[in-house]
Amino acid sequence: MDEILHAPQNEFPLHRRRKGHSPTGAERVERFKEQFSKFREEAADCGRVLRLQGARVFHRAWSAVAGKPKLSPLPFLALSAVIGVAAVVGTVYTPSYVVTVDGADLGLVRSQSVFEQAMERVESRASEILGYDYQLAHTVSYAPALSGSGDLTPVADFENYLFNQISEITQGYVLSVDGQTVGAAADRATLDALLETLSAPYVNENTVSVGYTKNVHITKEYFPSDTQQDTASMLDMLTANTNGQTTYEVQQGDTFMALAFDNDMTMAEMEALNPDVDVDRLYIGQILNIKEEIPFLGVETIETHTYTEEIACPVREVEDSSMYQGDSAVLEAGVPGEALVTADVTYVNGVERERNVTSTTTVREATERVIAVGTKERPSWYPTGNYIWPVYGSITSRFGYRYIFGSYSYHSGLDIAVPYGTSIRASDGGTVSFAGWQGSYGYLVVIDHSNGEQTYYAHNSSLLVSTGDKVYQGQTIARAGSTGRSTGSHCHFEIRVNGTRVNPAAYLP
Numbered sequence: 067m068d069e070i071l072h073a074p075q076n077e078f079p080l081h082r083r084r085k086g087h088s089p090t091g092a093e094r095v096e097r098f099k100e101q102f103s104k105f106r107e108e109a110a111d112c113g114r115v116l117r118l119q120g121a122r123v124f125h126r127a128w129s130a131v132a133g134k135p136k137l138s139p140l141p142f143l144a145l146s147a148v149i150g151v152a153a154v155v156g157t158v159y160t161p162s163y164v165v166t167v168d169g170a171d172l173g174l175v176r177s178q179s180v181f182e183q184a185m186e187r188v189e190s191r192a193s194e195i196l197g198y199d200y201q202l203a204h205t206v207s208y209a210p211a212l213s214g215s216g217d218l219t220p221v222a223d224f225e226n227y228l229f230n231q232i233s234e235i236t237q238g239y240v241l242s243v244d245g246q247t248v249g250a251a252a253d254r255a256t257l258d259a260l261l262e263t264l265s266a267p268y269v270n271e272n273t274v275s276v277g278y279t280k281n282v283h284i285t286k287e288y289f290p291s292d293t294q295q296d297t298a299s300m301l302d303m304l305t306a307n308t309n310g311q312t313t314y315e316v317q318q319g320d321t322f323m324a325l326a327f328d329n330d331m332t333m334a335e336m337e338a339l340n341p342d343v344d345v346d347r348l349y350i351g352q353i354l355n356i357k358e359e360i361p362f363l364g365v366e367t368i369e370t371h372t373y374t375e376e377i378a379c380p381v382r383e384v385e386d387s388s389m390y391q392g393d394s395a396v397l398e399a400g401v402p403g404e405a406l407v408t409a410d411v412t413y414v415n416g417v418e419r420e421r422n423v424t425s426t427t428t429v430r431e432a433t434e435r436v437i438a439v440g441t442k443e444r445p446s447w448y449p450t451g452n453y454i455w456p457v458y459g460s461i462t463s464r465f466g467y468r469y470i471f472g473s474y475s476y477h478s479g480l481d482i483a484v485p486y487g488t489s490i491r492a493s494d495g496g497t498v499s500f501a502g503w504q505g506s507y508g509y510l511v512v513i514d515h516s517n518g519e520q521t522y523y524a525h526n527s528s529l530l531v532s533t534g535d536k537v538y539q540g541q542t543i544a545r546a547g548s549t550g551r552s553t554g555s556h557c558h559f560e561i562r563v564n565g566t567r568v569n570p571a572a573y574l575p
């Protein structure tokens with residue numbers, strides 16, 4: 067209660083603190099009332115106290131004569147004479163005022179300004195709490211009295227009394243998040259229970275600590291009486307989602323549309339977050355921005371977990387001059403080891419955010435993995451394993467069934483229309499297994515890529531390679547034409563895997 071006016075600029079020059087038991091404001095007011103009524107009874111008996119109406123006017127007169135810090139006996143006696151009060155010799159009584167608020171005697175002050183300043187401090191503190199200029203509305207009067215030096219009322223008692231009269235302000239416990247008030251309750255347990263309700267779903271037998279993603283405080287203080295005190299509404303505020311953003315690494319098989327769907331976003335929202343991304347061409351490992359719904363207050367828990375983890379095999383490379391550079395072969399696979407790991411894992415609302423390994427114990431060592439790596443220089447004609455387009459042009463017929471020459475037929479490759487004489491390039495390096503005329507293919511080149519795959523280039527006007535030649539990727543092997551069963555200058559391109567025609571579109575970049 068003494069901490070109502072805890073703002074540092076407030077001082078209590080007349081507030082004498084007693085050592086030992088510190089009575090509450092209400093107790094002190096009661097005690098004073100008892101003392102004061104006793105004093106008044108005594109005063110009435112002896113004629114030592116005279117109460118007057120029009121106290122303010124009287125106060126001014128009195129102040130002019132006697133209201134000095136140290137009252138000399140002479141003016142005091144003069145004053146006593148004026149008001150017709152006899153002073154009892156041997157007892158020190160000094161002039162003071164009885165403060166009456168709304169008809170009730172509150173206490174005794176040396177001067178009116180003591181009480182007026184107390185009112186100002188209460189108004190200032192109330193204004194601070196309420197956020198607007200607050201004015202006390204009391205009827206205050208002062209009646210002169212004589213009192214012993216120990217009879218003056220501690221200023222804090224007045225302040226407590228006045229403050230507790232303000233119905234716009236309540237005392238209790240306030241829950242705040244990053245300085246923002248969420249709500250209040252009469253008792254702390256209500257707010258503790260609220261926070262426990264929030265965190266309970268994320269606490270289990272491995273949980274070693276529970277915290278929050280923002281600064282959460284419960285403080286005992288005065289707050290505006292209209293502050294939220296409904297716990298269900300407070301919980302709603304704490305769990306309300308705010309829009310955030312996170313990133314996602316594209317995995318095999320992901321599509322832009324599927325990712326949008328999975329993350330509860332429209333395509334337009336997804337595109338807006340990823341303006342530089344070609345939605346039709348995602349690649350594995352690409353980082354996309356994803357909308358994330360973050361609750362106003364996240365629960366951060368730390369759990370201790372112990373688990374076994376594989377220890378990767380150490381790799382030893384052995385050079386092999388019989389293999390081409392870039393090629394490798396596993397000589398010994400090795401056996402992974404096993405470790406017992408203890409880690410502190412941090413979660414926010416159950417989603418892992420951080421993992422700190424606190425101890426690792428090797429249960430079984432891993433054995434060495436031995437790999438042979440080629441050192442022989444790779445010839446230029448050696449297949450790269452990736453195909454390039456033999457020519458660039460518009461695709462006039464795709465792989466599969468089509469209607470041509472008056473009937474449906476199966477098209478075994480890709481037709482790419484190009485001007486007569488265009489350079490036809492080897493789609494990958496390899497050995498020319500056929501170069502010559504072959505029926506409906508016209509002038510044909512077949513390249514064997516020595517991995518069970520062959521490429522076919524048909525309808526050429528002329529051939530630039532011969533059977534048995536080694537050709538490198540991109541090497542010009544023929545000129546485009548319309549020989550054989552063909553309706554115009556184009557390149558008929560086929561890929562065969564172990565003799566079976568496959569869709570070239572699936573192999574080309």
Ligand SMILES: [Zn+2]
Nearest residue numbers: 479480481558
């Ligand atoms: Zn064709």
